[in-house]
Amino acid sequence: MSKILLIGGTDPSGAGLQTDWQVAHYLGVNASSVVSAVTSQNSEGVFDQGVLAYSQIKSQLDSIKSEPFTVIKIGMLGNADAVKAVVEFIASNNQLLKSKHRKAFVIADPVLASSSGGALMDEAGKQAFLSDLLPLITLITPNSDELESLTGISISNEQDLATAAQQLITLGAKNVLVKGGHLYNANDTNQSNDLFVSVDGSANIKGEEESFYLSGERWKNRSNVRGTGCSLATAIACQLSLGFPLNDSIVYAKALISNGIRNASLTENNQYKLQFSHYDTHHPFELMDMPKLVKHAEMLSKNFNFACCDAVSDSNSGNIICNKEPNNKLGIYPVVDSLEWLQKLIPLGIKTIQLRIKDQHPDDVEEDIIAAIKLAKKYNVRLFINDYWQLAVKHQAYGIHLGQEDLDDADMASIAQSGCRLGVSTHSYTEVARTLAINPSYIALGPIYETTSKIMPWIPQGVTAVEKWVNLLGKQFPLVAIGGINYQRAAALKQTGIGSVAMISAIIKTENYELATEELLELWEDV
Numbered sequence: 001m002s003k004i005l006l007i008g009g010t011d012p013s014g015a016g017l018q019t020d021w022q023v024a025h026y027l028g029v030n031a032s033s034v035v036s037a038v039t040s041q042n043s044e045g046v047f048d049q050g051v052l053a054y055s056q057i058k059s060q061l062d063s064i065k066s067e068p069f070t071v072i073k074i075g076m077l078g079n080a081d082a083v084k085a086v087v088e089f090i091a092s093n094n095q096l097l098k099s100k101h102r103k104a105f106v107i108a109d110p111v112l113a114s115s116s117g118g119a120l121m122d123e124a125g126k127q128a129f130l131s132d133l134l135p136l137i138t139l140i141t142p143n144s145d146e147l148e149s150l151t152g153i154s155i156s157n158e159q160d161l162a163t164a165a166q167q168l169i170t171l172g173a174k175n176v177l178v179k180g181g182h183l184y185n186a187n188d189t190n191q192s193n194d195l196f197v198s199v200d201g202s203a204n205i206k207g208e209e210e211s212f213y214l215s216g217e218r219w220k221n222r223s224n225v226r227g228t229g230c231s232l233a234t235a236i237a238c239q240l241s242l243g244f245p246l247n248d249s250i251v252y253a254k255a256l257i258s259n260g261i262r263n264a265s266l267t268e269n270n271q272y273k274l275q276f277s278h279y280d281t282h283h284p285f286e287l288m289d290m291p292k293l294v295k296h297a298e299m300l301s302k303n304f305n306f307a308c309c310d311a312v313s314d315s316n317s318g319n320i321i322c323n324k325e326p327n328n329k330l331g332i333y334p335v336v337d338s339l340e341w342l343q344k345l346i347p348l349g350i351k352t353i354q355l356r357i358k359d360q361h362p363d364d365v366e367e368d369i370i371a372a373i374k375l376a377k378k379y380n381v382r383l384f385i386n387d388y389w390q391l392a393v394k395h396q397a398y399g400i401h402l403g404q405e406d407l408d409d410a411d412m413a414s415i416a417q418s419g420c421r422l423g424v425s426t427h428s429y430t431e432v433a434r435t436l437a438i439n440p441s442y443i444a445l446g447p448i449y450e451t452t453s454k455i456m457p458w459i460p461q462g463v464t465a466v467e468k469w470v471n472l473l474g475k476q477f478p479l480v481a482i483g484g485i486n487y488q489r490a491a492a493l494k495q496t497g498i499g500s501v502a503m504i505s506a507i508i509k510t511e512n513y514e515l516a517t518e519e520l521l522e523l524w525e526d527v
């Protein structure tokens with residue numbers, strides 16, 4: 001079982017160390033905890049507080065330092081002495097981890113004041129935090145008030161948020177997640193938008209710098225839920241300890257906290273307390289809790305409406321009507337690299353297929369794309385064109401399939417307007433969150449098993465993950481599993497309730513493609 005260290009102040013009323021510990025327990029993560037301060041507070045105010053002496057914090061930390069922690073979450077510290085004790089501990093913890101060629105992930109929620117207003121960090125402590133602790137922190141998670149206080153930049157809109165986050169980076173932060181819950185967007189007050197900026201390449205599996213906004217529902221009448229900031233940072237720490245990359249940990253944690261706010265229960269003192277849905281084998285949140293991820297602030301207000309798979313045009317109005325039969329299940333879905341393969345497979349009864357030609361000049365593929373579209377229309381087959389979206393739009397293909405990198409350049413509005421369906425590949429929580437912002441016609445999940453057809457950094461997700469995705473996304477989106485799928489694996493995936501399985505090698509690299517196709521079609525006949 002993975003184990004994390006929680007350092008922070010106690011709060012008897014629904015935030016602080018006790019809440020951190022509950023979140024860790026809920027996510028199945030074992031936590032050690034060290035008290036830096038004791039507070040008496042509730043939603044009406046902070047009545048008393050005392051930061052423990054340097055020696056008391058240090059001796060607690062000394063008592064657990066034999067086994068190094070790989071993830072440390074820091075909440076309230078209170079003053080410069082507490083910061084000093086923690087800085088020294090992180091340095092010695094990292095020394096112990098050196099033989100494993102790594103450093104601890106340190107997630108710091110810079111608790112400067114209570115949500116009810118009382119100050120929880122003195123000025124010298126704030127300065128020590130910035131000069132001594134910030135360089136050791138992997139991710140800092142201020143809200144907009146804390147970011148203002150740490151940077152001295154006043155924040156009233158998304159642009160200010162981005163400027164202040166950059167300023168924190170200039171001061172030494174590597175990854176900043178600014179919680180926008182306190183900031184009301186003039187365009188849409190129903191959404192709370194967080195900004196994530198990463199400059200050291202540690203946030204994602206590809207080692208790239210990245211920044212994005214996460215937009216979540218602002219649940220009505222739930223504005224004074226306490227402990228949301230502590231819980232978010234702790235949930236991120238937990239997901240990191242379970243092996244998720246930082247960007248996915250953030251998306252997952254935001255969904256979890258959104259669920260906790262939506263289900264918050266009212267306590268006797270008229271205060272909402274985070275309450276998570278009960279979960280067992282599925283996600284501890286629902287689709288409505290998942291944030292939408294966009295890369296640029298101007299995308300926050302954009303909505304797309306792609307045609308549904310199996311949609312037909314109303315002959316009078318021309319409007320797209322969603323025909324739910326056959327329940328948006330796309331079935332056996334071969335992915336092929338030539339017109340010849342389409343000509344071989346379509347007559348066998350394939351109803352969904354993708355033409356995936358790589359690295360050719362559009363002029364060199366246009367003729368084949370035109371012929372493929374014509375053939376697919378003749379047999380009433382759903383043909384998705386991979387990558388060449390302008391040609392697909394120009395020649396009115398049934399659909400387009402795009403990967404995440406393609407989303408940066410493709411013109412979503414014109415694809416949506418053309419009536420072409422859009423399928424999007426995903427490999428992680430971050431990519432699913434980005435895809436939800438696009439609201440495509442289907443979502444592909446991969447790699448499910450190890451694949452020899454494409455080099456990629458993700459480890460196979462497995463059948464259990466597909467079950468979870470079906471549960472989370474399957475009521476709203478047709479789903480397609482891809483990666484290493486053959487007959488036996490398709491049979492296992494059928495049990496998850498997924499509507500479609502896509503494959504390259506199991507059809508086009510077999511000795512008898514006709515037999516392989518017929519067997520797969522028969523297996524999926526009743527789906």
Ligand SMILES: Cc1ncc(COP(=O)(O)OP(=O)(O)O)c(N)n1
Nearest residue numbers: 386401402403404425444480482502
């Ligand atoms: C059905 C389906 N799912 C995933 C992919 C992969 O698409 P992408 O990420 O764009 O990668 P390439 O296919 O371009 O290598 C797919 N093609 N089809």
Ligand SMILES: Cc1ncsc1CCOP(=O)(O)O
Nearest residue numbers: 446451453483484503504505
């Ligand atoms: C393009 C792609 N995207 C995710 S896995 C994959 C390759 C699928 O090929 P195969 O079915 O041969 O594993």
